[in-house]
Amino acid sequence: KAGVTQTPRYLIKTRGQQVTLSCSPISGHRSVSWYQQTPGQGLQFLFEYFSETQRNKGNFPGRFSGRQFSNSRSEMNVSTLELGDSALYLCASSLMASGGDKETQYFGPGTRLLVL
Amino acid sequence: QKEVEQNSGPLSVPEGAIASLNCTYSDRGSQSFFWYRQYSGKSPELIMSIYSNGDKEDGRFTAQLNKASQYVSLLIRDSQPSDSATYLCAAVNQAGTALIFGKGTTLSVSS
Numbered sequence: 546k547a548g549v550t551q552t553p554r555y556l557i558k559t560r561g562q563q564v565t566l567s568c569s570p571i572s573g574h575r576s577v578s579w580y581q582q583t584p585g586q587g588l589q590f591l592f593e594y595f596s597e598t599q600r601n602k603g604n605f606p607g608r609f610s611g612r613q614f615s616n617s618r619s620e621m622n623v624s625t626l627e628l629g630d631s632a633l634y635l636c637a638s639s640l641m642a643s644g645g646d647k648e649t650q651y652f653g654p655g656t657r658l659l660v661l
Numbered sequence: 662q663k664e665v666e667q668n669s670g671p672l673s674v675p676e677g678a679i680a681s682l683n684c685t686y687s688d689r690g691s692q693s694f695f696w697y698r699q700y701s702g703k704s705p706e707l708i709m710s711i712y713s714n715g716d717k718e719d720g721r722f723t724a725q726l727n728k729a730s731q732y733v734s735l736l737i738r739d740s741q742p743s744d745s746a747t748y749l750c751a752a753v754n755q756a757g758t759a760l761i762f763g764k765g766t767t768l769s770v771s772s
Contacts, residue, residue, distance in 0.1 A: 579758065585766035588705070588749065601758035635704055637760070648693050648753050650760055651703040 546604045547572065549638050549653035557659045563624040570617050570638030576651060577619040579611060582633040594619055623658075631660045663688040665752050667763035675768065676772045680737040684750050684763055686732070690755025693728060696735045697749040705749055709735070741771045 550569045558564050571575050579591040589604040593615035611621045619637075623630055634657075636651035664687045664742040665765050674680045686694075692712040699704035711717045725737040735753075737744055754761060757764065 580762075588762040590759050590761065593758050595758075601754075601756065603759070624662065648760075649695065649707060650709055651707065652697075655704050 547633070551634075551636050551638060551653040551656050553656060555657050555659075557661065558621065558626050559563070559661050560628060561593050562591060562625055564626060564658060566621045566623075566634055566636075566658075568619045568620070568621070568638075570636075571651055574638035574640055574651075575617050576639045577613055577617065577650055578637045578639075579619070579621050580581065580635045581639065582635055582655075583631075588635070621622030626660045628660050631658060632659050663691075663752075663754055663761055665750055665761050665763040667750050667766045669764060670767040671769050672766055673769045674740050675744060676770055678740050678770075680740045680768055680770070681722075682735040682737075682750075682766050682768065685731055685752030686733065686735045686737075686752045686761075687749075688752060688754055688761070689731065691752040692755075693753040694724075694733045695751045695753075696724060696725065696733075697751065697759070699747045699749060699760075701746075708715075708748075720761060728769045737768075740768075742770050744768060745770050753760065756762075 552567045576595045578593040582588045592602045597613045608624045613619045633655045634654045635655045639650045662748045666685045686772045696708045699705045717724045721738045725734045749765045750763040
């Protein structure tokens with residue numbers, strides 16, 4: 546079974562631009578979560594989508610948004626990029642029905658974003 | 662804001678020793694807990710999950726959970742240099758909609 550895939554793997558943007566990142570979950574997984582990882586803050590939860598609905602959102606500004614399609618693929622968008630948005634963006638998928646192993650999240654390789 | 666706390670380390674152990682990694686969480690409603698390992702420049706990979714109080718063993722790894730104390734730990738027996746990585750503790754929030762991570766403990770195993 547194929548794992549979680551993320552595209553692109555690397556991205557360089559300049560301040561003020563916007564960026565869209567893509568995530569394809571493991572086949573059969575309906576939940577997709579997004580995280581930002583920086584050396585200082587660790588892994589921070591951005592948002593989670595389940596069946597095309599955002600179920601939970603972390604403490605990030607409105608410049609960070611996402612969506613999920615009917616095939617469970619998800620995209621994340623960051624508008625008006627700032628230098629501090631430079632980070633590794635990780636996507637994780639799970640069955641995310643409640644209880645036990647259905648909540649286990651499997652991570653993709655990440656997209657490394659550099660904002661200049 | 663629900664939190665997961667870990668000692669950042671680095672934790673240094675000699676090859677063959679037992680490494681003990683600890684984690685506390687603030688959400689009393691959390692029922693599911695996970696340990697991930699992350700090598701530098703790579704994404705986190707799942708090591709173990711634990712849902713019930715007590716110990717759970719998988720090869721050289723043992724996870725321990727104490728819900729009353731809101732405490733999770735990971736023991737690595739016969740530590741190897743290849744175990745050198747950052748270990749992330751995570752707890753599912755009560756609503757089951759988010760996985761909250763600690764900032765990780767860096768483990769260094771010297772040969």
